[in-house]
Amino acid sequence: MSFLASLEGSAIAVLIRETMWTYPGIISVHAIGMAIVVGIGLVFALRALGLGGRIPISSMDPLLKLAWIGVGLNVCSGLLLFIADARKFLTMPTFQIKLALLVAATIVFVMLVRRLEANRSGNDKALAMISLVLWLGAITAGRLTAYIK
Numbered sequence: 761m762s763f764l765a766s767l768e769g770s771a772i773a774v775l776i777r778e779t780m781w782t783y784p785g786i787i788s789v790h791a792i793g794m795a796i797v798v799g800i801g802l803v804f805a806l807r808a809l810g811l812g813g814r815i816p817i818s819s820m821d822p823l824l825k826l827a828w829i830g831v832g833l834n835v836c837s838g839l840l841l842f843i844a845d846a847r848k849f850l851t852m853p854t855f856q857i858k859l860a861l862l863v864a865a866t867i868v869f870v871m872l873v874r875r876l877e878a879n880r881s882g883n884d885k886a887l888a889m890i891s892l893v894l895w896l897g898a899i900t901a902g903r904l905t906a907y908i909k
């Protein structure tokens with residue numbers, strides 16, 4: 761039995777697949793996590809584009825902690841959604857694209873925050889635009905996962 765098949769056969773995967781409210785409950789947590797992560801990602805990108813330019817970056821630090829909590833929520837809830845149908849998701853282009861965009865969005869987010877904290881002006885706007893496109897692309901690919909098999 762493949763590793764993915766054994767994941768799908770696990771007691772928790774069966775529970776997620778075969779009980780009425782577990783999957784909807786987990787995907788709701790996933791949506792909340794997404795709102796936190798992408799919401800904060802957008803706030804930093806808009807700040808780099810000049811919105812709220814008088815807000816000191818240091819005062820946005822608590823948002824960073826919240827963003828990592830959101831990432832934690834989505835990695836945990838995402839893995840639970842994933843194991844319920846691992847072989848299906850892993851072969852889906854929308855799912856692969858989503859994960860790739862998420863990794864890129866997280867790297868660009870960290871770069872952007874470091875630049876803002878170092879107060880090094882320059883191509884923050886370009887980085888901010890890339891960040892916006894990556895986060896919005898990840899959400900779109902995530903949503904299309906339910907439609908494009």
Ligand code: HEM
Nearest residue numbers: 794797831834835838839841842849862899902903905906
């Ligand atoms: C910050 C990170 C993440 C964001 C912003 C995100 C975003 C999304 C979005 C927008 C959806 C569609 C939700 C819906 O249909 O209502 C989704 C679904 C899903 N996500 Fe994520 N996700 C993240 C991380 C992950 C991770 C790390 C995994 C697993 C390794 C994952 C696995 C899934 C799965 C399996 C679905 C499927 C839903 C379905 O069609 O039933 N996600 N995600």
